Structures are given as C-alpha cells and as structure tokens.
Amino acid sequence: MSETVEELVRGPAFGLTQAEKDALLLPRFKMLCAHHASACPDYGKLADLFHPGWRDAGSLEDIPFLPVGLFKSRVLSSIPEGAITGWVTSSGTTGAAVSRVPLDATSARMQALALASVMREALGPARLPMIIVDSRDTLTAGAISARAAGILGMMKFGRDHLFALDSQMRLDRSALTAFLDKHGGKPFALFGFTFMVWRHLHREMEAEGMDLSNGTLIHSGGWKKLADEAVDAATFRAALTRSCGLSNIRNFYGMAEQIGTVHLEGEDGLLHPPAFADVIIRDPADWRPVPPGKAGIVQVLSLLPGSYPGHSLLTEDIGVVETIDQGGLLGKGLRILGRAPRAERRGCSDVYGSTVA
Amino acid sequence: MIIERRLPVPATSLTIEALLSGLVAAPTLPPFDPESVSFLAAVSERLLRDEVARHHPDLQVLAFFLRPASLKRLCLSLQQRLPPEALAVPKGTVLHIPPANVATMIGYSLAPAILAGNRTLLRLPRRLTEAGEILVDTMGAVLEEAPFSRLRAITAFLAYPPDDAVTAALSRAADMRVIWGGDSTISHLRCLPLPPHGTELTFPDRFSWSAIAVGAYLAADEARREKLAEDFVNDVFWFDQQACSSPRLLAWIGRHEEAETAARDFHPRIAAQARKAGHAQDAGGRLARLLALHEAALDLPTGELADHGQWTLLRLTEYPDPQRLKALAAPGGAVVEMILPSLKEASPLVSRRDQTLTHFGFPREALLDFARHLNGVGIDRMVPVGQALSFDTVWDGIDLPHAFLRFVTVRES
Numbered sequence: 001m002s003e004t005v006e007e008l009v010r011g012p013a014f015g016l017t018q019a020e021k022d023a024l025l026l027p028r029f030k031m032l033c034a035h036h037a038s039a040c041p042d043y044g045k046l047a048d049l050f051h052p053g054w055r056d057a058g059s060l061e062d063i064p065f066l067p068v069g070l071f072k073s074r075v076l077s078s079i080p081e082g083a084i085t086g087w088v089t090s091s092g093t094t095g096a097a098v099s100r101v102p103l104d105a106t107s108a109r110m111q112a113l114a115l116a117s118v119m120r121e122a123l124g125p126a127r128l129p130m131i132i133v134d135s136r137d138t139l140t141a142g143a144i145s146a147r148a149a150g151i152l153g154m155m156k157f158g159r160d161h162l163f164a165l166d167s168q169m170r171l172d173r174s175a176l177t178a179f180l181d182k183h184g185g186k187p188f189a190l191f192g193f194t195f196m197v198w199r200h201l202h203r204e205m206e207a208e209g210m211d212l213s214n215g216t217l218i219h220s221g222g223w224k225k226l227a228d229e230a231v232d233a234a235t236f237r238a239a240l241t242r243s244c245g246l247s248n249i250r251n252f253y254g255m256a257e258q259i260g261t262v263h264l265e266g267e268d269g270l271l272h273p274p275a276f277a278d279v280i281i282r283d284p285a286d287w288r289p290v291p292p293g294k295a296g297i298v299q300v301l302s303l304l305p306g307s308y309p310g311h312s313l314l315t316e317d318i319g320v321v322e323t324i325d326q327g328g329l330l331g332k333g334l335r336i337l338g339r340a341p342r343a344e345r346r347g348c349s350d351v352y353g354s355t356v357a
Numbered sequence: 358m359i360i361e362r363r364l365p366v367p368a369t370s371l372t373i374e375a376l377l378s379g380l381v382a383a384p385t386l387p388p389f390d391p392e393s394v395s396f397l398a399a400v401s402e403r404l405l406r407d408e409v410a411r412h413h414p415d416l417q418v419l420a421f422f423l424r425p426a427s428l429k430r431l432c433l434s435l436q437q438r439l440p441p442e443a444l445a446v447p448k449g450t451v452l453h454i455p456p457a458n459v460a461t462m463i464g465y466s467l468a469p470a471i472l473a474g475n476r477t478l479l480r481l482p483r484r485l486t487e488a489g490e491i492l493v494d495t496m497g498a499v500l501e502e503a504p505f506s507r508l509r510a511i512t513a514f515l516a517y518p519p520d521d522a523v524t525a526a527l528s529r530a531a532d533m534r535v536i537w538g539g540d541s542t543i544s545h546l547r548c549l550p551l552p553p554h555g556t557e558l559t560f561p562d563r564f565s566w567s568a569i570a571v572g573a574y575l576a577a578d579e580a581r582r583e584k585l586a587e588d589f590v591n592d593v594f595w596f597d598q599q600a601c602s603s604p605r606l607l608a609w610i611g612r613h614e615e616a617e618t619a620a621r622d623f624h625p626r627i628a629a630q631a632r633k634a635g636h637a638q639d640a641g642g643r644l645a646r647l648l649a650l651h652e653a654a655l656d657l658p659t660g661e662l663a664d665h666g667q668w669t670l671l672r673l674t675e676y677p678d679p680q681r682l683k684a685l686a687a688p689g690g691a692v693v694e695m696i697l698p699s700l701k702e703a704s705p706l707v708s709r710r711d712q713t714l715t716h717f718g719f720p721r722e723a724l725l726d727f728a729r730h731l732n733g734v735g736i737d738r739m740v741p742v743g744q745a746l747s748f749d750t751v752w753d754g755i756d757l758p759h760a761f762l763r764f765v766t767v768r769e770s
Contacts, residue, residue, distance in 0.1 A: 284640035
C-alpha cells in the first residue's frame with residue numbers, strides 16, 4: 001500500500017495536471033478504500049451503506065467520504081492496537097469535542113515525507129533560518145496540542161529557530177532584532193498560525209515596523225477569528241507587506257484529521273492540493289459534485305491516511321474551485337469561503353439555550 | 358441581584374427581593390376568573406388579527422387554542438372533572454422555565470396556569486425566536502389594558518443572564534416550577550430546591566414515532582395516501598424534526614412483503630410532499646444530518662440507507678438497542694424504518710422516553726390494547742398522523758389544567 005503512495009509523495013507536489021492526477025489517484029484511492037473497508041469494519045459498513053457500488057468507482061467523485069465530525073464521536077482505526085505509535089488530536093475550543101485519529105510508524109513517516117514535498121515548494125530545497133510566531137511555552141503546555149504538533153512539524157524545515165513571542169504572547173523585539181541582524185539579509189522563513197501572525201506580529205509591526213522583506217511567511221489555522229474582524233486573505237497580505245515588507249506569503253489549508261496533507265497557497269492566492277491529494281466541491285442539497293466556479297462543501301482526499309479511514313472527508317468548510325491547471329501550481333485552485341453555519345437546534349428539547357444555569 | 362422585568366410593560370429593572378415582595382403580596386385570582394379568561398381570549402384575538410403573527414403557523418395554532426370558545430370548553434370540562442366535595446384553588450406562585458426554541462410552548466405552559474389563577478414568574482429564554490418575540494410583545498400589550506390590573510400585579514416575565522443564584526431565589530418563592538428542558542437542564546435545575554410543599558412539572562427529552570397499518574395503507578386510495586404523506590411530512594419537518602413529538606421512527610405494522618410494497622409506494626410521496634412544502638435545510642443542517650446518520654448507521658442494525666434529498670431513510674433489519682435508537686437527534690428529515698408483524702411486537706422498542714405515537718389505519722380498540730399491554734412503560738400520546746405537533750392539554754401524561762390547581766375538601770356536617 002505505502003509504496004504506491006510514496007511514489008507520489010516523493011515526486012513534485014504540484015507538477016501534475018489534473019488529468020494526470022485523476023488517472024494516478026483513482027486506482028490508488030480504490031485500493032485504499034478496500035484496505036480500510038477490510039481493516040476497519042465500521043468504515044466498510046458506512047461505505048457500503050452510504051456509497052453502495054463504491055468498489056466500481058469510475059472517478060474520484062465516486063470515492064466514499066465520511067463527515068469529518070465522525071472522528072469526534074468515534075475512534076475509527078485500520079491498524080491493530082499494538083501498532084499504534086501515537087494519536088493526533090484536533091485543537092478545539094474548551095468543552096467542544098475533539099477529533100482523535102491513530103497513527104502507526106508508516107503513516108507518520110509518510111506524513112513527514114508529504115509535508116516535506118510541499119515545503120520544498122514553498123521554501124526551496126535548503127533549510128532556512130526560521131522565526132516561529134508563537135511562544136516556546138506552547139510546546140510544553142500539557143498534552144501535545146494540534147498547535148504544538150503543527151509547530152514541531154514545521155520546525156523540521158528550518159534551522160536556527162527563534163520563537164518570536166514571549167510567554168505572555170508579547171513580541172520579543174530584542175530577540176527578533178538579533179535574529180534579523182544575523183539572518184535578515186538573506187532568505188529566511190516565518191511560520192505561525194494566521195490569527196497569531198495577525199494579532200501578535202502584524203499589530204506590533206504596524207506600531208513600529210521592522211524589515212522582514214527577505215522572509216517567506218507560511219501560515220495556517222483558518223480565517224474564522226479574522227473574518228470576525230473583516231480581514232480576508234487579500235487584506236492580510238496587503239497589511240503585512242505594508243507593516244513589515246513581507247510579500248512572500250503562503251497560506252496553507254489542512255486539518256488534524258488529514259495531518260501532513262497541506263493545500264498550499266500559490267501566487268494566484270488559491271490553495272492547491274498536492275499530488276497525493278485532491279479536493280471536490282459538493283452541493284449540500286444532494287451531495288453531488290458541482291462544476292468549477294460553483295461554491296459548495298469541501299471534500300478533501302489524501303492518500304496519506306493509511307492507519308485510519310480519513311482518506312476522504314467531507315469537511316464543514318464552504319469553498320470553490322476557481323481554476324484548474326492555471327498558474328505555477330498545477331491541479332485545482334481552491335478558495336475557502338468560510339465555514340458552514342452550525343445547525344441550530346430548534347426543538348423543545350434544547351430549551352434553555354446551550355448554557356445550563 | 359438586579360433582574361429585568363420585561364412584562365408587564367414598561368420593562369423595569371429591580372432587585373429580586375423587590376420583585377418577589379411585590380408579586381407575592383398581590384392576591385391570586387380564583388380559578389377561571391373572567392379576567393384570566395378574557396386576557397387569554399384577547400391575546401388570541403390579537404394573534405389572529407396581527408399581520409406579522411399571521412405568518413407564523415405555530416402562533417396561529419396557539420391563538421386557535423386560546424380563542425374564547427376553546428377556553429370555555431376547557432374550563433367547563435375541568436369543572437366537570439373536579440373531585441367530589443372539592444373546591445379548586447390555584448397553587449399559588451408558578452415559576453415557568455419555557456423552551457428557548459419552541460416559542461409557543463410559553464403560551465401552552467402559561468395558559469392553564471393563568472386560568473387556574475396562579476401568579477406567574479416566567480424566565481424568558483435568552484434568545485427568543487421571532488414567534489416568541491411576537492408572543493411576548495402581544496401578551497405585554499394586552500396586559501397593559503385596563504381590565505387586567507389584577508393579572509398585571511401577579512405577572513412577571515423576567516430576563517436575566519444564566520445565574521443559579523437568581524433561579525434559586527425564584528424557586529424558593531415558587532409553589533410550583535415548570536421546566537421545559539433538555540435532560541441536562543432539568544438535572545441541573547433540580548439542584549435548586551423548591552419550598553418543602555413545592556411541586557414540579559418537568560418536560561424532558563422525548564422520543565416519538567409513527568406506526569402505519571400496512572393493510573390499511575394498501576387499501577387506501579390515491580388521495581388518502583397523498584394526504585397521509587402530507588401529514589407525515591408536516592409532523593417530521595415542522596420544527597426541523599427537533600420537537601419532542603416529531604416522529605423519528607416509522608414502523609410498518611403488517612406482513613413483510615406487503616410492508617415492502619407499501620413502503621416503496623410511500624417513500625417517493627414523502628419526498629414530493631417535502632419538496633412541495635418547501636422544506637429545505639441549510640448547509641449546516643444537512644451536514645449535521647449526514648453526521649448523525651453516520652453515527653446512527655454504526656449504532657443501529659442498519660440494512661439499508663437511502664438519501665432522498667430532503668429526507669434520508671435508514672432501514673433497520675432487527676430490533677435496535679432502544680437507548681441507542683432514541684439517542685438519534687438528527688435535524689430535519691432522518692427517518693428510521695422498521696417492519697413489524699404487530700403493534701405488540703413493537704413493545705421491545707418502547708421505553709419511558711417515548712412520548713407520541715402517530716398512527717394510521719388502526720382501530721381505537723387496537724390502540725387501546727397496545728396501551729394496556731404497555732401499561733405505562735412508555736408512550737403518553739397516540740394521535741393520528743398529522744397531529745404530532747398539535748398541543749393537547751394532557752401532555753407528557755399530565756393533565757395540565759388540573760396540575761396547576763389544588764383542591765380544598767369541603768364536607769358538610
């Protein structure tokens with residue numbers, strides 16, 4: 001199983017046309033579905049019930065998908081308990097349920113390779129000095145959070161790391177100045193969660209700027225909090241260019257349930273699934289795929305999850321595929337438009353609102 | 358502790374102590390006092406006339422329930438059912454904690470309590486639906502009118518942020534508490550004591566289902582089948598299948614092959630009626646339904662699953678674990694289907710959580726037999742398909758108008 005994935009993971013991440021991807025991915029996803037169906041009986045049951053005929057899938061659109069929320073209420077595993085080497089847990093607001101998926105040695109290795117292939121595209125082949133827009137304390141605060149896992153994963157692609165925020169989440173200007181004195185004249189990397197970058201880097205730089213123009217910023221984590229402040233991707237870019245000269249900015253889209261799979265923002269401002277992954281947009285009215293240009297619910301497919309059936313997931317995000325095979329990164333160009341509104345309970349059973357008191 | 362008294366209008370802010378001392382000093386009314394009856398009738402009249410309220414079918418149903426003729430009938434039937442040698446008096450002060458989302462429950466909970474002459478403390482949900490706002494505004498406007506001064510003095514609609522201390526103080530002053538709540542809300546509020554003599558009515562999470570007699574269905578003509586589908590769709594989709602009486606299980610009662618034939622005929626009618634009625638979920642609702650169905654498919658012995666767009670069918674192959682069946686809370690259009698040879702064979706499914714059974718094609722005697730057979734294990738209401746959501750004064754097995762009264766025995770020498 002893993003060999004056929006490895007071949008794609010080691011290759012160029014954004015060098016395949018959509019037609020080439022479709023042809024390469026379909027047989028691999030069918031094999032992966034069959035693997036999960038036999039290794040995880042619950043998955044087999046759901047695939048048969050919700051997607052009868054999936055074994056004869058004629059296109060990626062026929063590959064079964066699971067709602068991503070299922071990993072919050074159920075543990076779905078395709079490996080024996082003894083083979084589990086770790087768990088990935090999604091970050092969640094306090095009190096909200098979190099996703100948990102099991103990993104084995106192979107899937108962990110595959111994730112690392114996959115992330116590397118995408119980061120090569122974003123940062124180049126060499127490891128660059130790296131600024132982490134977060135506090136070192138994040139790594140040591142209790143159980144490994146998704147945020148800590150994300151930071152640890154990204155740190156591998158840089159060197160001479162600087163944590164730019166102190167334990168109070170204030171920008172450590174003197175440490176940053178020292179870093180820039182040493183590395184600021186040549187290409188360097190920055191990584192942080194979108195909201196942290198906005199609140200703790202951009203806001204500070206707005207007050208008193210520094211020159212980060214040789215940096216490449218990789219950021220991720222979603223736009224929900226920024227949407228509340230009416231900040232979209234374009235505003236974000238323009239603001240950071242203005243405040244500290246950062247123009248090389250790459251967003252990425254991914255989720256804990258498909259960790260290692262990173263949809264990278266190209267110069268076109270769109271997110272591109274790498275060679276071993278794809279996206280399909282579906283109409284919430286009937287879950288049928290919609291043509292490019294039409295918005296719907298985002299389904300993400302990735303060959304990485306072998307230890308749990310998370311290879312094809314219906315997210316709760318609304319998005320649109322705007323381009324196919326245009327610009328520097330081949331394949332689909334995705335724009336995330338936001339999150340589907342939470343279903344409100346309207347019955348007499350939720351009587352008093354969500355808070356009891 | 359300062360709370361907002363939204364009704365009577367104008368709204369005032371005051372301390373709980375001030376509120377309670379004022380309210381409790383004012384006398385209750387005798388049961389069925391003309392002032393209470395004409396107040397509810399005036400609310401009804403206004404709701405039936407109001408341009409905006411007329412666009413809310415649930416408010417119209419409530420208004421119909423509160424119209425003078427219906428109130429008169431209710432009072433009369435109550436008076437005929439009083440225990441011998443008894444004089445009915447109000448309980449005293451009733452604290453109502455109505456649902457946030459089925460606004461009209463405020464009316465259904467309040468009307469019998471007001472008719473009985475009680476003082477009203479009502480905690481307003483934090484967020485009212487549009488229908489809820491209309492109802493509260495209407496009651497406020499009517500209450501302001503001259504003939505209702507005695508009622509005005511004993512009525513308080515309160516708004517306050519979640520605060521156990523406030524609810525506890527109100528509970529201590531209440532002779533009766535009525536909670537329309539989810540199980541967790543009820544369990545939580547149970548920790549706040551009532552006075553030793555206090556009584557409580559709770560309306561917890563419920564499960565409701567539907568039974569169709571296969572023979573009767575197959576004997577029904579085209580028009581009758583269409584009407585049945587329309588009624589079933591109203592029961593399922595109104596309130597997005599989230600009311601406690603919204604059916605979630607459809608049991609075909611009869612021979613297996615015939616039931617298959619009937620189900621095949623019925624399914625497309627459901628989809629067509631749902632389309633016709635314009636029931637559509639938003640993306641969030643569709644996602645929530647899909648997720649809930651995935652969970653249900655893992656929890657229940659599912660043989661088949663069919664997505665018909667507006668609604669999804671999940672066919673069971675054998676008896677499910679009743680507790681897991683009743684955990685299904687998918688919004689808007691998830692129907693679990695099962696074929697059973699007789700109503701009695703449905704008893705393993707029944708538990709205390711069951712509220713409403715809507716039915717088609719059963720003679721009264723068969724339903725009574727089933728109810729006798731269950732003997733209280735579950736099911737509080739058996740009503741024809743189409744009436745799941747219509748309010749009955751006997752609700753969750755409780756004769757509501759009676760529940761708000763006390764009886765003073767007066768025996769002659």
